[in-house]
Amino acid sequence: MTGKEISIIHPRPSSIVAALYTLRDLNVDVAILHGPPGCSFKHARLLEEDGIHVVTTALDENGFVFGGHDKLVQLINKSVELFSPKIIGVVGTCASMIIGEEMHEAVLEANPDVPVIEVEVHAGYHNNTKGVIFALESALDAGIIDRKEFERQEYLLAKATEVEKKFGAASREYLAPSRGDIKYTVAKRVIELLKEGKRGITIMNAKKETGYMFADITLAVNEVAASLGKKDSIVNMANLDENVGLPRVRKHAEYIMRDLKAHGIEIHEIIGGMDEYPIAGEKVSELIKEKYSDYDFAVITGVPHAIPMENIEGMELISVTNGPRQVLPLKEIGHEYVLVEIDLHPKTLGVSNIVESEFGATLREIAKETRKEA
Amino acid sequence: MKKQKIIAIYGKGGIGKSSTASNVAAACAEAGKKVMIIGCDPKSDSSITLLGGKRIPTILDLLREGIEVTEEDMVFEGYAGVKCIEAGGPEPGIGCAGRGIIVAVQKLKSVSAELIKEQDLIIYDVPGDIVCGGFVAPIRKGYVNEAYVLTSGEYMPLYAANNICKGLTKINMPLSGVICNSRNASREEEIVTKFSEEIGSQLMAFIPKSQIVQDCERNGYSVMEKAPDSDIADVYRRLGKAIMENEKKVMADSLTDERLREMTK
Numbered sequence: 304m305t306g307k308e309i310s311i312i313h314p315r316p317s318s319i320v321a322a323l324y325t326l327r328d329l330n331v332d333v334a335i336l337h338g339p340p341g342c343s344f345k346h347a348r349l350l351e352e353d354g355i356h357v358v359t360t361a362l363d364e365n366g367f368v369f370g371g372h373d374k375l376v377q378l379i380n381k382s383v384e385l386f387s388p389k390i391i392g393v394v395g396t397c398a399s400m401i402i403g404e405e406m407h408e409a410v411l412e413a414n415p416d417v418p419v420i421e422v423e424v425h426a427g428y429h430n431n432t433k434g435v436i437f438a439l440e441s442a443l444d445a446g447i448i449d450r451k452e453f454e455r456q457e458y459l460l461a462k463a464t465e466v467e468k469k470f471g472a473a474s475r476e477y478l479a480p481s482r483g484d485i486k487y488t489v490a491k492r493v494i495e496l497l498k499e500g501k502r503g504i505t506i507m508n509a510k511k512e513t514g515y516m517f518a519d520i521t522l523a524v525n526e527v528a529a530s531l532g533k534k535d536s537i538v539n540m541a542n543l544d545e546n547v548g549l550p551r552v553r554k555h556a557e558y559i560m561r562d563l564k565a566h567g568i569e570i571h572e573i574i575g576g577m578d579e580y581p582i583a584g585e586k587v588s589e590l591i592k593e594k595y596s597d598y599d600f601a602v603i604t605g606v607p608h609a610i611p612m613e614n615i616e617g618m619e620l621i622s623v624t625n626g627p628r629q630v631l632p633l634k635e636i637g638h639e640y641v642l643v644e645i646d647l648h649p650k651t652l653g654v655s656n657i658v659e660s661e662f663g664a665t666l667r668e669i670a671k672e673t674r675k676e677a
Numbered sequence: 678m679k680k681q682k683i684i685a686i687y688g689k690g691g692i693g694k695s696s697t698a699s700n701v702a703a704a705c706a707e708a709g710k711k712v713m714i715i716g717c718d719p720k721s722d723s724s725i726t727l728l729g730g731k732r733i734p735t736i737l738d739l740l741r742e743g744i745e746v747t748e749e750d751m752v753f754e755g756y757a758g759v760k761c762i763e764a765g766g767p768e769p770g771i772g773c774a775g776r777g778i779i780v781a782v783q784k785l786k787s788v789s790a791e792l793i794k795e796q797d798l799i800i801y802d803v804p805g806d807i808v809c810g811g812f813v814a815p816i817r818k819g820y821v822n823e824a825y826v827l828t829s830g831e832y833m834p835l836y837a838a839n840n841i842c843k844g845l846t847k848i849n850m851p852l853s854g855v856i857c858n859s860r861n862a863s864r865e866e867e868i869v870t871k872f873s874e875e876i877g878s879q880l881m882a883f884i885p886k887s888q889i890v891q892d893c894e895r896n897g898y899s900v901m902e903k904a905p906d907s908d909i910a911d912v913y914r915r916l917g918k919a920i921m922e923n924e925k926k927v928m929a930d931s932l933t934d935e936r937l938r939e940m941t942k
Contacts, residue, residue: 367776368780402772
């Protein structure tokens with residue numbers, strides 16, 4: 304028996320959007336949304352910036368009443384002609400699923416000469432990870448991933464859902480968005496701690512491409528520590544294992560690691576892959592217990608609520624998230640400072656280098672002023 | 678302001694809703710009323726017997742072609758001047774017929790608002806199986822001001838009628854009456870009268886089973902047009918008059934299944 308789902312009334316990304324991002328991670332070249340023209344517009348546009356073509360059958364009233372089979376067939380053919388894709392994704396929407404569209408028949412009729420991942424999904428699932436699972440199941444059927452990877456992903460998604468329900472945006476009926484603490488104040492505090500000779504840990508536990516910006520905070524903390532002659536006060540942890548995850552996700556880890564190395568930053572502890580943010584917390588917890596329990600502060604970026612409090616309770620905690628609804632839950636579990644990198648996601652799509660963060664830039668600027676004063 | 682009767686006739690599939698609707702429409706039109714019939718069944722056969730067996734283009738057919746629909750395209754004059762309209766719908770198993778009803782009725786209202794206002798009686802002939810919200814859209818959207826239930830005295834049609842009453846009450850729509858379309862079941866009039874009373878409503882008419890109705894339909898006509906002197910034609914005339922004069926509306930108290938069984942034994 305599972306507990307009754309709480310009814311969450313704040314807006315959250317839908318399962319359709321989750322399926323689209325998964326298709327992107329599976330290196331699909333074109334994703335066809337079978338539904339009304341405006342469905343998932345914002346994320347579809349962002350995904351275009353990340354190199355995937357997104358098109359729509361643009362179902363109208365006639366489409367709702369008479370079905371959109373012919374439109375879908377035509378659009379599959381047109382997508383082949385326009386983009387010469389190696390893999391195609393076809394994604395359902397609320398409208399097409401409610402009227403019972405049979406997308407598989409359209410795929411059979413169009414019969415493109417490349418694999419097609421069909422995702423029968425709508426936005427009416429409590430957990431948007433359903434969209435990911437449907438996309439992965441279809442990718443498994445199409446032979447694009449193997450069963451081992453599917454099971455691994457399924458496990459990670461279950462864990463991600465668990466984390467969100469416990470401490471994340473799905474943890475309560477309503478969470479007001481917040482911009483968190485002032486970056487200037489928190490940056491000054493980090494510098495103060497370093498100047499006092501306190502020892503700190505940077506923990507980057509980032510979800511996939513968001514790591515391009517969160518890594519900048521790791522970078523900035525290290526740069527600032529070095530400029531204050533406190534380079535050795537910092538230990539770095541990051542979920543940058545290049546050997547796990549879907550191909551695109553491994554590439555993100557590789558690129559970020561390359562950039563960090565280029566700046567002379569050493570990642571002392573690899574805590575997992577870039578899709579392992581829901582489970583990396585356990586590894587962090589063990590490592591701290593074994594080796595770093597006497598550290599004074601931690602700068603945790605990405606998905607800070609996935610790090611168990613048990614072994615970090617005694618440290619001063621500075622968290623950086625890209626979720627404005629994550630501020631309150633993090634404050635409640637005991638993080639002293641919570642910062643939000645607004646609009647992080649759009650800035651990390653379509654890139655292959657570390658992207659400057661607001662907090663990183665603030666830290667650097669204040670460190671510069673501090674040096675001048677000295 | 679003119680007092681308009683805008684009615685919907687509900688009942689189990691195949692119970693004779695279209696036949697009753699078209700004959701009542703013809704009877705009231707003969708009596709000098711301005712009458713419109715709006716077929717909401719995707720089968721598009723509500724008005725066929727008022728048009729000499731001819732099918733008319735449906736609103737949805739016209740919309741599908743993407744043309745700017747005018748009143749002349751969708752409203753056809755049938756027997757005794759009855760204005761005939763068919764909403765139409767997708768092929769079975771494709772798209773959404775319920776949404777189709779909503780779209781078609783909205784189109785009709787936007788294009789023919791004046792014509793609608795002129796009518797004394799508008800009959801919505803709705804499909805028997807209310808499988809989604811679109812099928813009750815004429816009521817939900819406030820287009821209909823009276824609902825009638827058609828049934829025979831057999832258990833299954835009564836069971837469906839009882840469920841419809843439950844549904845109407847649930848959406849706060851009062852019931853204006855019950856019509857019995859006989860299938861020659863035993864004690865039929867007595868059973869349907871009893872049913873009507875127990876749900877708090879009234880029996881509007883008992884329509885005896887008649888070969889004349891079927892023969893006229895086969896030839897594509899209403900009884901009023903092809904057998905105006907028959908007894909059954911008089912039954913429809915009386916029913917039309919009763920509907921036009923009816924003021925009674927009740928929130929129906931649906932019966933338990935046990936009570937229905939007991940009643941039809």
